[in-house]
Amino acid sequence: MLPYASISAAEAALGRNLTFAETVWFNYSATKSNYFLYCHNILFLFVIFSIVPLPLVFLELKRLSFLNSYKIQPKVHLSLNEMLRCYKDVLVMFFLVVGPLQLASYPTIQMIGIRMGLPLPSGWEILAQLLVYFLVEDYTNYWIHRFLHNGWGYEKIHRVHHEYAAPIGFAAPYAHWAEILILGIPSFLGPAMVPGHIITFWLWIALRQIEAIDTHSGYDFPWSITKYIPFYGGAEYHDYHHYVGRQSHSNFASVFTYCDYIYGTDKGFRYQKKILPKLKEDSGNGVEQSGGSYKTQQSKSD
Ligand SMILES: [Zn+2]
Ligand SMILES: [Zn+2]
Numbered sequence: 001m002l003p004y005a006s007i008s009a010a011e012a013a014l015g016r017n018l019t020f021a022e023t024v025w026f027n028y029s030a031t032k033s034n035y036f037l038y039c040h041n042i043l044f045l046f047v048i049f050s051i052v053p054l055p056l057v058f059l060e061l062k063r064l065s066f067l068n069s070y071k072i073q074p075k076v077h078l079s080l081n082e083m084l085r086c087y088k089d090v091l092v093m094f095f096l097v098v099g100p101l102q103l104a105s106y107p108t109i110q111m112i113g114i115r116m117g118l119p120l121p122s123g124w125e126i127l128a129q130l131l132v133y134f135l136v137e138d139y140t141n142y143w144i145h146r147f148l149h150n151g152w153g154y155e156k157i158h159r160v161h162h163e164y165a166a167p168i169g170f171a172a173p174y175a176h177w178a179e180i181l182i183l184g185i186p187s188f189l190g191p192a193m194v195p196g197h198i199i200t201f202w203l204w205i206a207l208r209q210i211e212a213i214d215t216h217s218g219y220d221f222p223w224s225i226t227k228y229i230p231f232y233g234g235a236e237y238h239d240y241h242h243y244v245g246r247q248s249h250s251n252f253a254s255v256f257t258y259c260d261y262i263y264g265t266d267k268g269f270r271y272q273k274k275i276l277p278k279l280k281e282d283s284g285n286g287v288e289q290s291g292g293s294y295k296t297q298q299s300k301s302d
């Protein structure tokens with residue numbers, strides 16, 4: 001809720017005219033409570049994890065031959081029922097854990113100083129803060145994820161997320177309730193360190209969710225714009241982590257590749273990438289290959 005009765009009152013307080021974006025924000029948010037604005041997050045999350053994976057469901061069902069070469073584990077196909085079951089499980093967890101967590105975390109948002117008023121942040125400010133959020137999340141998620149691959153953590157918690165050895169878009173948020181709670185910490189840490197506007201916070205939660213769906217998509221498209229993001233892991237990178245499963249001591253990072261490189265936990269993946277062309281050569285085209293994927297090992301997942 002904004003402390004101004006009108007746009008002219010807001011302009012008088014700021015000492016300048018409102019920008020177009022600020023006028024839109026004023027018209028939308030002026031009479032809405034801050035709690036209600038914060039709760040938009042729940043709707044955005046719901047829409048994103050329900051809608052964004054749908055093109056991937058279509059691809060999985062249609063099995064278009066010209067796109068199949070971009071599938072990372074091409075011999076693994078899930079039926080519509082299997083994908084819907086995953087979505088249903090995610091939905092249950094959303095209503096039982098994610099939604100209530102969002103509703104209950106509002107005091108934290110107030111405490112760390114996420115603001116909802118005017119002026120709006122500049123595009124550069126939003127970009128810089130989002131970069132910090134991604135870097136902080138990536139680093140902390142790396143260590144928590146690595147810890148969850150230890151015996152007890154894996155057996156009791158992280159095993160659920162690894163049920164999909166060949167991930168699909170709907171499986172991005174598919175996890176044990178405890179993992180959802182634990183991994184909420186890295187998501188909040190960046191905004192807590194560098195608090196910004198609620199619009200930046202919405203964007204952060206939305207982009208992180210879309211990024212997770214991308215890395216669980218099961219497809220590695222060479223034309224993806226994420227190929228231009230330096231050190232971005234992407235679908236092939238995280239798919240390998242799922243493929244190896246419990247024994248995976250490789251590719252723990254959620255977004256970028258540098259943590260695994262620095263701490264030496266990408267050796268299996270790099271060896272795979274290195275050895276694959278040689279295997280292909282040796283087998284005289286008997287090995288399927290596309291987009292650098294690890295398709296020689298797929299029989300394990302069939
Ligand atoms: Zn894992
Ligand atoms: Zn995953």
